[in-house]
Amino acid sequence: MKKDMTCVACPLGCQITVEIENDEVTAVTGNTCKRGDAYARTEVTNPVRSIHSTVKINGGEHPVVPCKTSGPIPKGAIFDVMKEINNVTVDAPVKIGQVFIENVCGTGVDIVATNNDNGK
Amino acid sequence: MINYDLVVVGGGPAGMAAALKAKECGVEKIVILERAETLGGILEQCIHTGFGLHYFGEELSGPEYAARFIDLVKETDIDVKINTMVLSVNDDKVVTAVNTVDGLIQIQAKAVILAMGCRERPRGALQIAGTRASGIMTAGTAQKYVNIDGYMPGKKVVILGSGDIGLIMARRMTLEGAEVKVVCELMPFSGGLTRNIVQCLDDFGIPLRLSTTVIETHGKERLEGVTIAQVDNKLQPIPGTEEYIECDTLMLSVGLIPENELTKQAGIELDRITNGAVVNEMRETEVEGIFACGNVLQVHDLVDYVTLESQIAGEGAARYILGKNTDEKVYINTTPENGVRYIVPQKVNIKSKEDVKLYFRVGAIYKNKKLTVEVDGNILSSKKKVKLAPGEMENVVIPASVLATLNKNSTIKVRVED
Incomplete structure (x- = not known):
């Protein structure tokens, strides 16, 4: 499964694609820094928000x-x-x-x- | 006639920060005149967080950010008059105001700080065809209904304009159970922060339609629907792309207008790009002793910058009132070029003994460009920028050591380049 998202780790807003197989992240592409990779992984495994x-x-x-x-x-x-x-x-x-x-x-x-x- | 050293018009974040700074600098008699029933300005209805990251180093909601300054004002002997409407300010610094306690009052001030903020561009400015059904309002009005009055203005919502207020309201209405059908944006890009597009729209599956506008409203008593259409590169609707969307509420988030009626009355020159006063590095207008700060001077992206700017104005007013302004003054203009829309301050005293920060916005989205400052034909700085966007304010510093080398024919230019 593929999931597309916009990174919000900084104002750049990279378009990131995360590939998931059997509930595990197998690839993160489109990010231009490490923070983007971490953001994308958190977003597909345990996304959190303030209300x-x-x-x-x-x-x-x-x-x-x-x-x-x-x-x-x-x-x-x-x-x-x-x-x-x-x-x-x-x-x-x-x-x-x-x-x-x-x-x-x-x-x-x-x-x-x-x-x-x-x-x- | 009542006498005050300093009259601050507006008790939002700008007015409070300016008054507090002036007090700290030694100004004795200060009064803040506020039109609403409380201090705090628009922050009172901005209940989302994201305020204060720069100034306080923590993420606060609007009311929390405002409360910190309201508490500080209360600790001082700064007078506050709420429910007070300022009717005029003249170039002799006589401020005329009215409220239900004092009636009509005239205040002779030594200095005046204008901190009236903005109002939203209304429907009338857009020339959308159709009926005058109820259910059409600015996003800020809807925000007040929901967050202050506890009143939901509708159930099926279309939002025109993807500025931050529109995005925030898309989420807020969704959380309270409304269905936000679409956010339409006339421009090919959103003026809102990326984080807001993700967390206010993407999170809830709300579509953002770029290069799209509302061309007609339908419904007699209550709004029943709108017609949207795509626009071409001249922003004109493209025939054949019309689409009807059923809704009972249309929210407009289509820009802010600095409320400069008082400024104009006082005969103060405005910048035709910012729609705010032309000011020097202390945020003093063309009329000596009248200062301007916050959103009435330029629309800010972050309240933190409003606070910083207003502290400059407060300090400037204090120096003026206390007669510490005797240094020689030689002004030169700051010039926005290629991609930079405007610069505040518009003029700088080259005899200033302090560094001067220039604030500005770019006119379009740029990637991998440089922000270049040129002084007297020499490159002072050229900073690489991965991304520049109209939604975000930028700044550059002109060091006092550089100002000291300039003369009255000198130039300061800021531009975007490859």
């Missing part, structure tokens, strides 16, 4: 307060994590860094506030 969203807040300055994952989560868990984030309502006041959800979806990563809300 940024909002949660509902009671008594806040605005109806929602922004949040993020405290670290990267597996790419495949993005929509499960979003579901959890959208199930939560918090109370004002909120401080940056405050944990809204611990160990979201068993990823070992927390959902934390990214803005202060002192309430109305």
